Amino acid sequence: MAGVNKVIILGRLGSDPEVRTLPSGGKVVNFSIATSENYTNRNGEKVEQTEWHRIELWENLANIAEQYLKKGDMAYVEGKIRTEKWTDQNGQERYTQKIRGTSMQLVGGRANNAVEDNDSASSYGSSNTGYAPKPAPVPTPPPIEMAGNGGDDLPF
Structure with missing residues (x-):
């Protein structure tokens, strides 16, 4: 049986990204x-309810996050939920859920570290594993006014 595992998160970073370099x-x-x-x-x-989401980015996305993200920045991340099983110091099996990001968009202006270099943005925007620039806003079409003459003004 097939399924869908897709998560979309838009929020603020709670801390600076932690970077690990692999062997x-x-x-x-x-x-x-x-x-x-x-x-x-x-x-x-009035109640404010906050959820914290653990995000993991690899390779190109990791490079971008390391370079441009910092605590407090707004980011849009798409990815998949992953569950990891591990054993703690007392021998108890534990589970951790995180989101493995497959695409990311920096949200905001220069103050929020958005990428302005067109060469960088275009090369990252060409695949779903890199930086995707904000799409241009789509203009809203004017409303269709219906005359009360039996539907002669229908657009089809």
């Missing part, structure tokens, strides 16, 4: 992103 020379970056939602509870009190 092969590749890189892995780990960081946490916070997402928040606000609502009013039954008592009429």
Whole structure:
């Protein structure tokens, strides 16, 4: 049976990315992103609920995160949920869930470390494993006005 494992996260980094260089020379970056939602509870009190998501990026995405991301920056990450099993110091089996990013977009202006170099942005935007520049906004078409004459003005 086939399934879909896709996650989309848009939030702020809780810390600077932690970079590890592998023996092969590749890189892995780990960081946490916070997402928040606000609502009013039954008592009429405003509540903010924050979730923390562990993000893992490899190779090109790791290089970009290392270079451009820092604590507090806004980032958009698409990826897959991964569960890792490990044994703690007491011999107990533990499980950790994280999101392995497959694409990332830096959100915000220069203050949020967005990439401005057109050569870099275009080379990263060509695949889903690198930086994807923000798409241009799509103009909203004008509303279709329907005359009350039996539908003679239908656009089809």
